[in-house]
Amino acid sequence: MICFMFPGQPLAPPAALPDDPLFREIAGLARERAAFDLVTFSWLGAPATDQVALQLYGVAMSLYRTRLLRAEGVSPQLVAEHSMGIYPAIAAVGALPEGEVLELTARSGRAMAAMGRAKPYALGCIVGLTLEPLLAIAENNGVFLANHNTSRHFLLSGERGAMEDACAEALGRGAFSVKIFPCDAPLHAPPMAEIADELGAIFAGYRYREPVIPLLDHIEQEFLTAADLPAFMVRELTLPVNWERTYRALRRAGCSRFLEVGVGDSLKKYNRWIESETGR
């Protein structure tokens, strides 16, 4: 059984972009629906932040790779998503057209960017610690668990200064590596509730069709219906992603081939780690 896995936001802009008719169609949709030129990586109208640009780039590449796989005759029996991978996943299961997904990404990204104008936020990638000390570090420093990717790979979310302290503490406690990334908002954490109403209004403004392929959520590992989608997209921004549980649920559901449909290969690497622990 084939699973398409949609990853979250890339952390860096592209070194190079595809140049073929499928990509040009997606780039055209991004210009038309999100006022963003992927090729020049610039805004056509009122500029948004670099983070919104990265979100659009990630979604566009996932849409493009979905088209590419389908053109090669590869289709999923199940779709899974990590973080903002929910947006292209919604297109892949037929719940929204690609253009609306790009538009929705830009609108929600701009809403989140407004939070970053009041305070600087950051994500902290912590590799090597287990969950228990990681949660203690988060609590000590007033930041939040944003991603539980495997037993040893986590992402924290919160204010920039607190994140620097949290990452320093993590290194002191024996983390194998830590890295801080800028972000516009405290993603996957309770403070996102501040803009929940605004995001809810954006997500509720689209007409979702019933998924034609089962779509597994990354919070409770349940299959999402059309009616679930708007509320889920708000809720998932306030709660941590749990990829380890999601991958195990996909395996239990019978998935045997996992294709990462987007930028990078982090999800495949998380899967490899989880599998290596299962085999121990």
Add this chain to the structure above:
Amino acid sequence: MSDELITQVKQMIIDALRIDGMAPADIDTDASLFGEGLGLDSIDALQLVVAMEKDFGVVVPDAATGTKVFASVRSMADYIATNRK
């Protein structure tokens, strides 16, 4: 340090990272493992830490040591040769 250990390290990298279609001879002994070269990242590095402990009984205690050890296959083999029991 023996050529045999170099080959063992390369095979460990291939097995631990499940790199399909690559043989030990395809990996340059002195090329950087991160960034350019094999293009590994911190997720891969932790996988290699676990594999080195399992296959060779050698511990990489912290990130600073890891940065030096995982510079290349040769530096990994040097570290293993020096530290294995």
